[in-house]
Amino acid sequence: MWDMTRRGLLAPALGALVAACSPLGLLNSLGPRDGGVRRVARDLAYGPLDRQALDIWAPTGATGRPWPVLVFFYGGGWSDGDKALYGWAAQALAARGFLVVVPDYRLVPEVHFPAFIEDGAEATAFTGRIAAQYGGDPARLGVLGHSAGAHLALMIALDRRYMSAAEAPGLIRAAAGLAGPYDFLPLDVPASINAFGRAPDLTLTQPVSFVRPDAPPLWLGHGTADTVVHAEDTTILCERMRAVGGRCEAKLYPDLSHEDLIATFSPLFRRKAPVLDDVVAFFRRTLG
Template sequence: MTRRGLFAPLLGLAAAACSPLSLLNAVGPRDRGTGRVARDLPYGDDPRQKMDVYAPAQATNLPVLVFFYGGGWDSGDRTVYGWAAQALAARGFVVFVPDYRLVPQVHFPAFIQDAAAATARAGELATTYGGDPARLGVLGHSAGAHLAMMITLDRRYMAAVDQPDLIKAAAGLAGPYDFLPFDVAASRNAFGRAPDPTLTQPVTFARADAPPLWLGHGTDDVVVHDEDTIILRDRMIAVGGRCEAKLYPGLNHADLIATFSPLFRKKAPVLDDVTTFLHRELG
């Protein structure tokens, strides 16, 4: 396998995406009729192992999403993404947004284990906030898309939290799925200690019996190239799995998730496309 995804020199997924996106939380308009219904829910003992929940008013028996933000596996904060969670909630989902432990506090596979633990806890709590745990999907942007695909495709992570069949569908936005060798700081720091580097790559675990996947990528992304999305889609199809992919002309790394905001929603139908897929697969 060769490196196909992370662009060098890598400014850091946080620098490329998260800082501008944080402005949307401060100044951007929000979707009405939704809001944060719980905060600081623990799914582990570490201060980073907490999550918030967003839902429409009077949510009842809705499909559930766990949303993982990006940040190069070394930065990020769930409070920055309230606008994105509200956009998803406005489309009829109960949305859990967890933090997870970051480099250098931890290294692979700890942040993936956190993603699995948060997803399992979301399933346990879903009915409390009007969600149906039998209709649970995961969604991530950038490094968060890597987390979402790893816990969906590598059976070991959800099996370790006694929920091997909890995830019914998964979606990734601008995700790194095939980025060997580790030749930039972000990947070296997060994954460089892995005894078998291939076990850090979502493409390694493509399988016919995986939950259905949806992948989106901007063609102007120079942080994570759109080639990663094409590779994972083709690998899934080759083994008999279900995977859809859509490339968005002219969109860069941050654009893809920024289109969830009402400010930029007319730029591309990313929110429509991913939520249509998730409603179809989650029912």
């Protein structure tokens, strides 16, 4: 499923999944930016370790009711990434009426599966506890992510053990994945081998192993030109969710590559495809 040959909107040299994701941080310093939002918390600790911290972005206008809450997980091959590089993505969502949380999480080689999934669950549970302080409604909370972040978001949405261990079962009401790897056995590239190769049961590393009829509704997007994580991951997960009676929407975007899919959240590339509009519409339908 992995191939490293495509160049997309950002035209990075795709040497690995981590290389494919890292140029997205450049969008933090390129304009224009979405207005009507502000960062209301920086480096808020959800755990005792250095990378267990998060930032929060909120709309500036009052609405008369709390905002729905989104927790966004960036990608980076489970070994790279920093919340400080994804303000542009958080702003895009916050400008459309969401309280947006962007956590850091521990990375390979410091940790291996399931530590980064556990961090995602703890960050989400913490968000549920403090969202009201920043104008958010924890009863309307969704998670989303890109690439490795999509894998993380879908793992905590589908495998009940993580949010239960974080003492927040049922908190996640909807989940979205952008260009995510959901069915990638056998492990065949360094990024996945390094992250998951020590797991005693590899099937427990795969979101497709946890499809269930009572899962939160899912929205999955993928570019047809993605050669880092092939679009079949999205179609397989959605088909299996529907087969067991679960709710899942899938959309494939012609000619978009792996990094293009999330890059369209930026005003610079937004007219290339309506990815942001589609994600926002899904969360408005499911979170209210």
